[in-house]
Amino acid sequence: MRSERYRECVALLEERQVSLESIADCVIFLHKRYDDDITQKRCLEVVDAVLEDPDIQNALIVSLELDILAEEGNLRSEAIKEAMMKDEGLFGVDELMGLGMAFNYGPIAITSFGYIDKVKPGIIGILNDPKEGTCNTFIDDVVGAIAACASSLLAHERRHH
Amino acid sequence: MRSERYRECVALLEERQVSLESIADCVIFLHKRYDDDITQKRCLEVVDAVLEDPDIQNALIVSLELDILAEEGNLRSEAIKEAMMKDEGLFGVDELMGLGMAFNYGPIAITSFGYIDKVKPGIIGILNDPKEGTCNTFIDDVVGAIAACASSLLAHERRHH
Amino acid sequence: MRSERYRECVALLEERQVSLESIADCVIFLHKRYDDDITQKRCLEVVDAVLEDPDIQNALIVSLELDILAEEGNLRSEAIKEAMMKDEGLFGVDELMGLGMAFNYGPIAITSFGYIDKVKPGIIGILNDPKEGTCNTFIDDVVGAIAACASSLLAHERRHH
Amino acid sequence: MRSERYRECVALLEERQVSLESIADCVIFLHKRYDDDITQKRCLEVVDAVLEDPDIQNALIVSLELDILAEEGNLRSEAIKEAMMKDEGLFGVDELMGLGMAFNYGPIAITSFGYIDKVKPGIIGILNDPKEGTCNTFIDDVVGAIAACASSLLAHERRHH
DSSP states (O other): OOOOHHHHHHHHHHHHOOOOHHHHHHHHHHTTTOOOOHHHHHHHHHHHHHHHHHHHHHHHHHHHHHHHHTTTTTOOOOHHHHHHHHOOTTOHHHHHHHHHHHHTTTOOOHHHHHHHHHHHOOOHHHHSOOTTTOOOTTTTHHHHHHHHHHHHHHHHHHHHH | OOOHHHHHHHHHHHHOOHHHHHHHHHHHHHHHTOOTTOHHHHHHHHHHHHHHHHHHHHHHHHHHHHHHHTTTOSSSSSSHHHHHHHTTTTTOOOHHHHHHHTTTTTTHHHHHHHHHHHOOOTTTHHSSSTTTOOTTTTTTHHHHHHHHHHHHHHHHHHOOO | OOOHHHHHHHHHHHHHHHHHHHHHHHHHHHTTOTTTTTOOHHHHHHHHHHHTTTHHHHHHHHHHHHHHHTTTTSSOOOOHHHHHHHHHHOOOOOHHHHHHHHHHHHHHHHHHHHHHHHHHHHHHHHTTTTOOOOOOOOHHHHHHHHHHHHHHHHHHHOOOO | OOOHHHHOOOHHHHHHOOHHHHHHHHHHHTTTTTTTTTOOHHHHHHHHHHHHHHHHOOOOHHHHHHHHHHTTTTOHHHHHHHHHHHHHOOHHHHHHHHHHHHHHHHHHHHHHHHHHHHHHOTTHHTTTOTTTOOOTTHHHHHHHHHHHHHHHHHHHHHHHO
C-alpha cells in the first residue's frame, strides 16, 4: 500500500517526463560494478523505498515546484529566474538539495551522487539538456539523488548478507 | 561597493522584518563565549561578507521566495503548503537548506547552526513564532545559517591572529 | 544477541570511563523537550541500536584508538600529538569525525550534534575537562554523535506513531 | 614561504609515494572538462593552497598516520587492523574523512570527490591497488579530497572572472 505523498511524488515525476524505470536504470548504472546480476525489478523496489521517505518526498516536491515556477515565470526574483532558466553552472541550490537528500543515506549515497552528477547517465543526461522554455534545474539533481540513495540501500544490503 | 544580488538579499530580509543588526546579534550570541570584546560593528562586517557569497545569496532568495509563495497560496502541492504553513517539525527541507548553507563554511559553521537552531536566540525565536497567516518556515533556518557562517569566519580569523 | 564489534565498542567506552547510561542521559537531555515521558530505558535501547551500526562502530574504534595513541606518545607527528593533548579548539578532525557519524542519521542528528557539542551536558562536559595526561580529544565528539544519532531515531519514531 | 605544517604534509605524502604533481594531474582530470587550457602549473598552485589549510593538514596527517599504524601492526583493535589492511569496501571511516575534507570547499568539492572516488584516475588508481603489506586505506581518499578541493577553488575562480 503506497502512501498518498508517494503517489504525489510519482505523479509529479511523470508530469516532468521521468518514469520510475528510468530512475531504476540509474541505480543499475551505479550498482552493476558491484553486482552483475542486479535486476531492474530489484532496483525499482529500492527506488520505491526511497520515495516512501518523508524527507525525500518533501525535498522532491519543493524542488519540482521550483522548476515549474521558474518555467511559468512565477518567481519574483528576476535574478533567480534567469539563473534557473539557464541552469547556471554555479547556481548551487540544486546541488545543495541533491546533496541534502543524499546525506541521509550515508557516505555511499554522497559519493554516488557526486559520480552520477558528473557522468549524467540515461534520464539524467536527457534532463540536463531540456528543450527551450523547459526548466530542469532541480529535477536532474533530485533524480540523481534518489538513484544514489537507492544504490546505498543495495550496498548496505550486500554487506549484511 | 555592494553587489546588486547583495542588495536584493538585504531588501528581501527587510521585507520579512529581519535587519542585518538582528543577524549580527545572533553572531554575538555565538561568538561571545570565545571573545568577550566582540562588537556589533565587527559582526555586521562578517555578516556582510557572508551575504556577498553567491551560494548564500541564491539559497537565501530561493528560501524566502518559498515562504512568500506558501503564504500567498501560490504553491501547487496542498501537502507542502500545509506542512509549510504549520512549520511541521519534520518538514525537513528548511533545515536541509540551512545545513547546506553552513556546509560551505566548515565544521564550526555546522555545529553553530545546530546550536542556534535549538536555542533560537533573538530574531530567530521571534521568526519561529509568526503571527497567523505568516510563513516563516525557511527564514529562521536561513538567518541561523548566515549567523553560523559569519561566526565561523570570526573563529578562523582568531586562529590566524 | 549483540555482535562482537558492539561488545568491543562498549568495552572501549568503559575503558575510557564512559558508561552506556551516561550516553543515554545525553539522549534524554536532547529529547526531553519533545517528550517529557522519555525514559532512560528507552534511550538505552536507541543507543544500543546506534552502536550496532557498522559505520558508527568503525568510527568509534578508530577515534578512541587515536586518543589512546596520543596519550601513550605513539603518534609520529609531534604537531598532531601536541594539538591532540591540548585539544586545540581548531584541531578540527575530531569534530569532522563526530559530524561524519551524525550525517548518516539525517538533519536532526546533525543539528543535535551541533547543539550538544556547545552545551556539553553530563558526561560530555566531564570528558571535555580531562585530568593531566589524559587525551579526550575524539571521545567527547564520538559520545555527542552517538547521542545525537540516537535522538534522531527517537524523533523519527515519534513522527510515525 | 611555506608553513612548517605544509612541509610535514608534503614529506608524508612523498614517503607514501605521492608527489604533488600526481595530485595536480587529478585536478586536471577534474577540471579539463570546464577549461581545456588548464595547466599543471596552475593546478599545483591550487593544490598548494589547499595544503596550507589547517583543517586539511590535520586530517591528512591523522589519516596517513592511521595507514602507517595499521601497516606496522600498531593498532590495538584486531578488527580495525584487519578491515584496514583489506581496505574493506564498507569500512567507511576513510570515505568519511575524505568527505569531511571536501565539505569545507562546498558542493563542487563534494560532488568532485564522489566522482574521483569512483573513477580513480592516475595516482588514485595506483594507491587503490597496493602491494602486499602496504595499507593505503586512507591515503586514496585523502588525495581524492585534496584534488576535489583544489578543483573547487578553480571553479569558483572561473565564476569571478
